[in-house]
Amino acid sequence: MKNTIYLIGAGPGDPELMTLKGKRLIDAADVIIYAGSLVNAQVLADRKPDAKVYNSASMTLDEVIAVMTEAVSAGKQVVRVHTGDPSIYGAIREQMDRLDALDIPFEVVPGVSSFTASASVLKKEFTLPDVSQTVICTRLEGRTPVPEREQLESLAAHRASMAIFLSVQMIDEVAKRLMTAYQPETPIAVIQRATWPDQKVVTGTLADIAEKVKAAGITKTAQILVGDFLGDQYSLSKLYDPGFSHEYRKATK
Numbered sequence: 001m002k003n004t005i006y007l008i009g010a011g012p013g014d015p016e017l018m019t020l021k022g023k024r025l026i027d028a029a030d031v032i033i034y035a036g037s038l039v040n041a042q043v044l045a046d047r048k049p050d051a052k053v054y055n056s057a058s059m060t061l062d063e064v065i066a067v068m069t070e071a072v073s074a075g076k077q078v079v080r081v082h083t084g085d086p087s088i089y090g091a092i093r094e095q096m097d098r099l100d101a102l103d104i105p106f107e108v109v110p111g112v113s114s115f116t117a118s119a120s121v122l123k124k125e126f127t128l129p130d131v132s133q134t135v136i137c138t139r140l141e142g143r144t145p146v147p148e149r150e151q152l153e154s155l156a157a158h159r160a161s162m163a164i165f166l167s168v169q170m171i172d173e174v175a176k177r178l179m180t181a182y183q184p185e186t187p188i189a190v191i192q193r194a195t196w197p198d199q200k201v202v203t204g205t206l207a208d209i210a211e212k213v214k215a216a217g218i219t220k221t222a223q224i225l226v227g228d229f230l231g232d233q234y235s236l237s238k239l240y241d242p243g244f245s246h247e248y249r250k251a252t253k
Contacts, residue, residue, distance in 0.1 A: 165224075
């Protein structure tokens with residue numbers, strides 16, 4: 001029986017924000033393929049001394065699959081390490097489909113995404129009562145196009161909490177499109193390399209964020225969070241309201 005390949009989310013940067021399962025599998029692996037341009041190399045620090053390590057930043061999909069296939073055929077344990085959570089802009093579907101076609105078993109190990117890590121850095125909650133109960137994860141079009149129905153202006157119309165990936169280099173355009181629906185004074189934050197030692201945080205409004213981001217020299221590897229959840233006005237949760245009953249507690253007033 002062929003060994004299972006593990007596609008692992010290594011988290012946003014801080015090596016302690018990787019799951020215990022992910023770390024255990026990386027530490028035991030014979031072959032490690034990791035996204036070296038994004039993943040903190042410290043997540044590989046406790047690997048086996050003889051583990052073979054490949055940086056996928058310089059590899060094509062064919063080359064990644066070839067390494068996997070050869071290693072599995074030799075009875076090796078293989079892990080593929082992605083940044084954040086691999087289900088979000090991780091380009092793992094094409095890998096999984098190729099492994100399926102080759103009849104190679106695989107498993108996905110989730111990780112902490114940069115958008116939730118960014119919220120933790122800001123000490124904010126995306127889903128505040130009476131503010132927003134919806135989180136939209138999206139991006140501007142780049143080399144990868146965005147469907148017309150998912151243009152930023154259309155999504156902004158919901159006025160939901162929003163996390164915008166892979167777009168900070170177009171911060172002017174982001175702010176311009178968002179202001180077709182959000183007010184210019186809507187709070188926005190840009191977090192570069194969230195949870196890394198050199199993280200940068202820039203906060204402002206849609207009206208001034210582009211200027212601030214440029215002044216900070218942020219051009220890549222950043223998360224954009226926007227919405228009224230970044231403000232201070234919200235209602236308290238019913239979950240802990242003494243006047244609200246639920247399965248585990250009766251109302252006390």
